[in-house]
Amino acid sequence: MSFVSVRNVFQTYGRRPIIERVDLDVTEGEFISIVGASGCGKSTFLRLLLAQERPTRGEIRIADAPPASEPGLDRGVVFQRYSVFPHLTVRENIVAGEGFRRGWGRFFGAARRAALTRADDTLARIGLDHVAGHYPATLSGGMQQRLAIGQALAARPRVLLLDEPFGALDPGTRQSMHAFLTDLRTETGMTVFMVTHDLEEAFKLGDRVLVFDKPRWDPHDPDVNGATITYDFDARNGGIPFQTLEEKTHVLHPV
């Protein structure tokens, strides 16, 4: 049984279809990269996975739970920007990962001390212990994204969703973030969905690479068709692309 199952999902804004007929099965612990041209529904699909939006048709289940109606603890997310709370220090941001679910959104007394200790451990692991007392605005882009990932993981989600998390970083920082993310994954074995514009990054990090595109294109009315998963690549084996074609539905197969 698949861990994340997407069944015949359509999403329409007004009369404009964005994505249509998306089916997907993901086993626990897989890293799924999602690529595609701008406006091809990658981010919409991620919002659907996040339950920030509900699909017009079809359903998305995680671990056989009923389809979620709003974002919750089982889905962690890191956006390209605004992923950490600017009014909390780095340490408090990590504590928030565990504390926000509580009645007052914070820990008190002994629980607070324990949470702070755990946060310091997390910070040491993600290499931010030297800036624990700083506010995120004083951190570099790479450090902010590391903090955002650390914060999302502190909540222990079932699935981690990344929306172009390294899009705003310079190439060097990006490389170190890749290593950081790979390490974290080996440690936690988490299921990850990552939307990216960078094909190399998609194949390097992902176990599978999904391509979103419009299978049909009406030159007179480009908006009449929605996008769907047109390719589903196996991207394991050192990230060398195009070994195995896993997609069965919407592509022409070599006879």
Add this chain to the structure above:
Amino acid sequence: MRLINLKPGRPLAVFLALLPFALAFLAYAVASQIRLEANAADKLLPAPGTVWDTAVRLTTEGDRRTGRILFWHDTWASLQRLGLGIGISAGVGLIFGLLIGLLPLMRSFLAQFVAVLSMIPPLALLPILFIVFGLGELSKVVLIVIGTLPFLIRDLSQRVLDLPEELLVKAQTLGASSWVIAIRVALPQVMPRLIQSVRLSLGPAWLFLIAAEAIASDLGLGYRIFLVRRYLAMDVILTYVIWITILAFLIDWTLRWVSRRYFPWAGAGL
């Protein structure tokens, strides 16, 4: 070199900042001198020295009948009304700003209503306030609240709406309830903005305070100004006007300091 690229050094900047004050003072002193030369008993533009003497007399000598130094009693009465009015406005504005900004249901329910309310000229309501709440402290405080509250609600709810959607989604994925999002995400982030809005509201608040005091009061800075107007006591009026200006400036400065001190993360927005 282009004008837009000419930047003053530190000494020149200080000099330029002080220059308009000096020029205004000089212009007044000259005008006053001209009038006093023509008529030594002129009351319209008293000499700066006379204003200073009056200021010293007002702030140190007690009232002949009661012995109270009215200047400080006026100040205290006015500041109390202003503080109470602005304080209530800020508190209520914050709560409704958060409700309207965070909850779509409240937004549908109240946003348009507040927008219409904010169009009512508060001074036009003053007679009603005097009729309903009497001529005491209450009507003056209520006028300040009515005058500043709609602006504060609209401004703060807009600030809450301006919070990046990402932050609200992120908080939800960390398991935060609406309540936790309100007190842990939205509230701290609009606090610096609240101080900013209160600073902007202080101008109107003083206006409403002085208007209310001018019409019906027996103590207060605005009351005193309008009282001594009958005797054309320009030296007293000027003393009070300068004092009100200094007070307003100090309050503004203090709020800015508080904002920088307690919300360092808000940075350049202040």
